[in-house]
Amino acid sequence: MSGGRSIAVNGADYRILRLLGKGKGGYSYLAEGPLGQVVVKQIHHEKCGYYQFGDKLAAELGDYERLRALEVPMPELLAADREAERLIKTYIPGPTACDLVLADQLPPFCLEQLEALCRRLYAAGLNIDYFPTNFIPWQGVLYYVDYECNSYQERWDFQHWGVTYWSKTPELLAWAEQRKKEERG
Secondary structure: OOOOOEEOOEEEEEEEEEEEOOOOOOEEEEEOOEEEEEEEEEOOOOOOOOOOOOOEEEHHHHHHHHHHHHHOOOEEEEEEEEOOOOOEOOOOOOOHHHHHOOOOOOOOOHHHHHHHHHHHHHOOOEEEEOHHEEEEEEEEEEOOOOOEEEEEOHOOOOOOOOHOOOOOHHHHHHHHHHHHHHHHO
């Protein structure tokens, strides 16, 4: 769904400019419409072998509110279309932290801000998805562009899992190679 196609959200049409990414819960597209350039997230129901879902849209909305209360830097939720299972978020421009790690260009403030964020999240009993494709540094702030959060478990916190992907580790390089293969088809 790209290349000038449109998608409706609450009756308003948004022209899809390009796919930004696919995650466990949905596809995110850069789109243009009545609210300007935005991200439209379309919830999908594809199976995920390592994650169980209930109502994905309700989970996203609840997680957004939990993280907003903790002042996690995130794109603002602009609209939700329950029937179509779509969200509209503000667009945070720029490469992901993952792209910057792979290019040896991750700004030092990113890890500093991520560690401070972890302290707030852990104190609240939460983890987020620390994979670096979920973060975009912009204007000196590291934004978490996903809304997913879960109850804290040590094995999934930043120090025990996420940090593995925030430098050019064998795990990140293997992930990047697999992504290239998938993109080539």
